[in-house]
Amino acid sequence: MCVWVRAAIMRPWEIHRPRKAVELLVIVQPLAVVVEVEEEVVVVVVCEVALSTSVVETAMATLLTPFGLRYQHVTNLKERSTRGELRAHGQFLNTHQRKAMANPEGPKLLWNPENVRDVAESVGISLGDEPLRILAQDVEYRIGQVIIEALRFMRASCRTTLTVQDVSQALRVLDIEPLYGYESTRPLRYGEASLGPGQPLFYIDDEEVDFEKLINAPLPKVPRDMSFTAHWLAIEGVQPSIPQNPTTAETSSKDLLPKGPGANPALVALAGNDNVSFRPAVKHVISKELILYFDKIQAAILDDDPDEEKTRLRAAALDSVRADPGLHQLLPYFVNFITNQVTHRLDDLFVLRQMMELAEAVIQNQHLFLDPYASALSAPVLTCLLSRKLGGSDDGTDAVNDQYRLREFAASLLGTIAKKYGKSNSLLRPKLTRTCLKYFLDPTRTPAVLCGAIHGLSAAGGPEAVRVLVLPNLKSWDAAVLQPLRDRGEASHLDFEALVNGVLKAISTLVEGVAVSNGVNGVDLSREAEQVVEFLGPIIGQRVKQLGNHTLNRAILEVKHLE
Structure with a gap:
């Protein structure tokens, strides 16, 4: 049924939430229109001023659509007046109301009353049809109330998926005893048993546990007391073999996988590394002075001119490498230079000798790590x-x-x-x-x-x-x-x-x-x-x-x- 009431012109902060009702609020400056939905009854609040029909239609449709309500504009309602002129702009009917008006026996419930009957019979209570329908309506209302509260927490968290935590928070806000249970990493499997003709019984198919294996299984490790400790992920570029670090087998298996932009993603996915990201190579930036110094050292060392001045210059270059304290950034370049020259100049004893002397100079530099x-x-x-x-x-x-x-x-x-x-x-x-x-x-x-x-x-x-x-x-x-x-x-x-x-x-x-x-x-x-x-x-x-x-x-x- 529809109940028509009158409301005074109120500001939004003057509206008090009625108990056991869902309150919907839309502001049409400078007025407030309130719609209360309680037990399939839609209460339409009629403003004391004449509002545009299009304004009310737009506002009400936007407001009621998320709650499954429909706006229907009626123009032939009788106007009433107790304090000034009242104008009824419309009425709001939901799906259950329309079916209730067409069905005198009452609305069809979404919650099956047979579930309520099963619970009642399990505790030895026999219910008639009317109490059964009333209890089913109450259950349906309570479930909808919990879902609406849970949706509020979902939207407040900027999510589009309702989670178990949202429902738990809704139960806490509504002062309802929370649901006790546990989260499972695998979907629950349900089995079916028959108690008689037309009486199926569903149960959770639990895994059978062998008591002998359970008794003989090793005890779990005793958890350590909470404390702080140092974790050496790597020491001077070498990863120590401690329980907190990956084992050698894990590291070697990862090394065997193809890497780089051209790697086969299927092999990486099979290895369990679905979210592998490749970082671009970062260029090592050093100063122009160090680059010039490195070029001069190379030129002086590789010059095989037997002239006395050139010989003195080679010795000075090696002495500089042996004593200069600011060559930290050039250290990998020196090592790479020595390796390349030895690899490609095995037929030149002079170059090999100079590379060994350069290696000796680098080793003798006390300032280099x-x-x-x-x-x-x-x-x-x-x-x-x-x-x-x-x-x-x-x-x-x-x-x-x-x-x-x-x-x-x-x-x-x-x-x-x-x-x-x-x-x-x-x-x-x-x-x-x-x-x-x-x-x-x-x-x-x-x-x-x-x-x-x-x-x-x-x-x-x-x-x-x-x-x-x-x-x-x-x-x-x-x-x-x-x-x-x-x-x-x-x-x-x-x-x-x-x-x-x-x-x-x-x-x-x-x-x-x-x-x-x-x-x-x-x-x-x-x-x-x-x-x-x-x-x-x-x-x-x-x-x-x-x-x-x-x-x-x-x-x-x-x-x-x-x-």
């Missing part, structure tokens, strides 16, 4: 140390000697890198030692490579590497490498002597810093020397025997007795 670049800088040094061929096609004595001197210089530089940066990078020294040992134990390598390997092994690994890795293998190495090389005659004499001297130099590191002893009372030196020859092989053993160093012989025999 070179730890993150130690591995990158050791690569060109290993190239000069273990390359099969250094220099051009000149096989003269001077060229061969220059090649061996370059390898010795590279070995000393490798030892400096291993000792200086081995503490910050625990994997650096073992990696360098293992690389040199691999080349040293390969008899198919050229004598120059073997010589560089023994020098590098001694410099990077130190006396302990010689004691553990070189001496036990020296007898077989003597037979496989030195004896065939000696049998070649004068053509290989230079390589043979360089190899023997390199091995003797490595063995001598066992007694560095120890006073030399040529004889001890009560010790048979000849017997001791024979044991050394037997342990090291005929060639190296005879050379060590000729030294007559009792301290060195004893250090060698200690290794023999430990086997």
Whole structure:
């Protein structure tokens, strides 16, 4: 039914919300039109002034559409007046009202009354049709009330999707006991059972749990007390292996995935990285002064003019790199320059020598933090140390000697890198030692490579590497490498002597810093020397025997007795 009432002219802040009603407010300056919807009854408030029909139609249609109400303009209503002239501009009917007017039994409910009957029967209450209809209407009204309040929270959060939190907030505002339950990460599965003909029973299909497995399952870890702690994501560019950081397996699996703009997105999606974004490369900006300085250093170092002025300029350039405290930004450029020159200029001994001297100058600069670049800088040094061929096609004595001197210089530089940066990078020294040992134990390598390997092994690994890795293998190495090389005659004499001297130099590191002893009372030196020859092989053993160093012989025999 429609109830027509009269309202005085009110300002918006003078309107009081009636209880148990949904209040809709639209302002038509300077008047206020209020429409109350309660239990399928639409109350139309008629203003005391004559408003334009189009204004009321537009305002009311805009106001009532979100609530499922329809505006219907009526022009033949009888005018009433109790205080001044009243003019009725229209009436508002919703869908339920129209059906109620056509159906004398009452409106058709959206909420099925059978649900109310099932709940009542479950607690032993029998309801008639009229109480059942009234309760169903009340349930439908309460649900709509909760939904409207929840929609307000949704709109206040600038969202278009209604969430569980919105409903919970609506229940709290309406002073209704909240719903208790839990959120599930997977959709609930419902099963159906039959209690009899035409009486289906629906239930949630819970997963069966084996008590034996549940009892024998390991207990979860006890949560730690709340505290603050430091998390080292990376230390000097190296990620430590701690539980908070990704494991090596996860990192390696990510490294195998294609990267870059041309990568296949399907492979990335299969790996679980759907939202991978590629950042554009950022150009490293350095000052023009540093660029000019870097160009001058390159030009001075690569100038092979034997003129005295040019030689002095090269020395000055290396001294500048060795002492200048403002070269931090140029450090990656120096490392890259050394690597490129060594890689592409293996046929030029002068350039290789200059690159090793530049690397030495960079290492000796106390103001530069070179730890993150130690591995990158050791690569060109290993190239000069273990390359099969250094220099051009000149096989003269001077060229061969220059090649061996370059390898010795590279070995000393490798030892400096291993000792200086081995503490910050625990994997650096073992990696360098293992690389040199691999080349040293390969008899198919050229004598120059073997010589560089023994020098590098001694410099990077130190006396302990010689004691553990070189001496036990020296007898077989003597037979496989030195004896065939000696049998070649004068053509290989230079390589043979360089190899023997390199091995003797490595063995001598066992007694560095120890006073030399040529004889001890009560010790048979000849017997001791024979044991050394037997342990090291005929060639190296005879050379060590000729030294007559009792301290060195004893250090060698200690290794023999430990086997």
